[in-house]
Amino acid sequence: MPKQRGTGALLALLAFAQFISAVDYNIVYVALPEIGDAVGFDAHSLQWVISAYAVAFGGFLLLGGRAADLLGHRRMFTTALVLYGLSSLAGGLAEDPGPLVAARAVQGLGGALLLPATLSLINTTFAEGAERNRALAAWGGAGAVGLALGSLLGGVLTNYLGWESVFFVNVPLALGATAVAFGVIPKDPPRERGRGFDLAGALTATVGFSALVFGLVQGPEAGWGSAQTLVALAGSALLIGAFLAIEARTAHPLMPLRLFRNRSLVTAMGVTFVFMGTFGSQYYFFTVYLQNAHHYSAMATGLAFLPSALMGMAGSRVSERLLAATGVRNTIVIGLLLGAAGMTLLALAMSPSGGYPALLPGIVAISLGQGIAWTAMFAAAATGVDARHQGIASAMASTTQQIGGAVGLAVLIAVATSGLDTATGPALVPGLRTAGFTAAALTLAGVAIALTLRRPARQTAARPTEAKTPARVP
Template identity: 40%
Template sequence: MIDNTKRTADSRWLALVVLCTGMMMIILDQTIVNVALPAIRTDLGFGQAGLAWIVNAYLIAFGGLLLLAGRLGDLIGHKRVFVLGLVVFTVASLLCGLATSPGTLIGARFVQGVGGALATSVTLGMIVRMFPEPGERAKAIGVFSFVSAAGASIGLLLGGVLTQLLNWHWIFFVNIPVGVVAVLAAVRLVPGAPGIGLGKGADVVGAVLITSSVMLGVYTIVEVETHGWVSAHTLVLGALAIALLGGFAVRQAKAANPLLPLRVLRSRNVVGANGTQILLVAGMLGMFFLGALYMQLVLGYDAMEVGLAFLPLAVSIGTLSVGFSARLNARFGEPRVLLAGMALILVGLLMFTRAPADGDYVRHLLPVVLPLGIGFGMASPALTTLAMSGATPGDAGLASGLVNTTMQVGGALGLAVLATTSTSRTTALLAEGVPTAQALTSGFHLAFGISATLVALAAVVAVTVIRPIPATAGAPLPVAVG
């Protein structure tokens, strides 16, 4: 006789594999493109300014739509939004691979961002609903955190392999078979539910305000390197983005069916975890990309060597996220594990500020990537659990979209701040006659120091705002079936 309980449990873990496959495809795409940019520029005739929009078009669509897409999942069903996102992302990947002009590629990348936002925004919400028991949920979030954190470093390695062995078109074509399989598997294996209905939260005005605010904010941040922090372009658009955000807040306080119910923000842990995440991701993601540049421009690594250099980081994150994070959280509590992880990250970043221009991997880089990987493998699952701890079944998609939105905004902000300060320091030193390798290294050291400061500020927010999850927060949520 078949044990239906065991079969249901097994199907949930298979569904988690499907969700993480879709997430991995989307996260890989965010870094795999960076390795191929020189080849794309040569083949399609991009100018330097236009080349940046291959990345920016995706970021603006992705970051701007996450919150709206998460709420849409609550209203019409998480599974529907997830599958729709995978379909849009896969079709857009085909269009990217077939692109023969800069305009076509940039437009397809924007559509890719839309699909990525739809699929990513509801993933955490589905995980929370599928795994209501705290122990299982912690393990599932650990797997999700590994995919989210390690996918970026794997993308660098895969991007180098595909670009060098085939051509840049294949960094997009590789998504097609993965996307097709993920869609078919999601339809078959991922649990679905109808959602709470459009009448419960179809706040069109609020949707326009928040989407416009986040898109404009991300656009302003990614253009800082071109225009500067105190330029009229940055100040005017930044002020407009803040004004739109203020209008959204006023709207949510008055709307009968708000897009972002204010009850979600009454949780200290939701607010504290998302605030911590903005600062932590700003420090980590900026370091990640500038660390890759340090390896390429100063140490002379090629694309595959950069990916291999970061591989211990990915392995460390995977080992902690999948194997030990759930046990650590259960034994010591998420806030303590989060702080311990951030302390290790801080150690790694401070060590990175000492990496010399003639650095050796074993002596100068491995002691950096290991504490970063172990620290993030501890911190990320704990932070995600805290951010989702206040989610009700009807708000799970919204909370998931909020987590991903703060991650994207934090990443864009950190990259803008660190890239501009690093470039300014390097430019000033070159003007003084400092050799290129030393000037670049000094600029990177400044950026890594700022990364460490951001992580330290994240720890301050965590200590002052976040509290241990009460036992009632682990009460089971209803699990959708069918």
């Protein structure tokens, strides 16, 4: 199939957008103590600097995915980056907790619009198979580097320029990428007639999934039996149930339920749920271990994440080769098993008096596994999906990813703090180790889910049909 002109520049832009999003996800962690002191957060409310982003991101993903399919990939891509840039500026200028939390929520909305648009552009530009796998590897590698460099950059900026700089740095990056997008991404075609927008589905899905993520992130702080947690979770169940009922009846659903017949997509949704709940939580616990248990500075904590960036990028390249040699199923399994081994090694290396070198084997294994699994699970999510539904399919996998992150972090925080009230310093280490072992065990559930994918031999037989997947931006 002929390759579309300009795809190299397009892929570079999409990878850069993923880098920005990944940096933004992690850059705030290292700056949290300074943000809390300077802006006036107390110990209980500080988590909302992180949680506000997660709630908005998880709640708006399905809406963002359908908007990319219906309104245009370039239009939603540039809108998302503008939201990122402006909300980052507002976050850096915030002087009180309320405006800062609001700015983080808008950043989450930007992320919910950006991720499906980015994946849609990849999945409709590059042919399913080796070509798309190479593109996803580049995109995933940029994300892995961004996650780790976010911590490093956060430490450097916080140390030398203050906490505000972790927000301001996103402004030129996001707005610069927006300007480039108009010259690199093809203009959106006229909206296809006959494809309506499911307003009722959009409202119930957005509010329902936002309430679900809110309840999950609020539970550890407010208590799982508290009124606000129970109301949020019960409300989310009712709204998500209403959303599914609407989708079964409407002529133009936000999320066509027939997509659940795609085994590869459904399996990818299960894997992303487990992946984010286990791999995604490692950044939080590693930061707590370094800063709270061993009193690392923001700068030293950032530098400690540098090996993770290098290994994550290497893992993405390894994933591309494994996908070609062994198929999606085996690549996901290898990545998850490697990550589980790394979590075990990292937990074993944690101690009240241990040094950083002892942590390196675990960091290397986790980061390699992350890069391998990340690329493969999004390759699985796109397999066999019509070009018109790539945005919503990507959003479905990303929604389970965000919910998994909230569930996993809530569970592992409960494990880490079990029996502790106000423990700090070395007293935190036993709980952190237990959380690491628990995360490794839970990762094996992801392996079991991945094994439900078709065997590589059957995937190979299907490749002539897969070649029919559109490979050009409409």
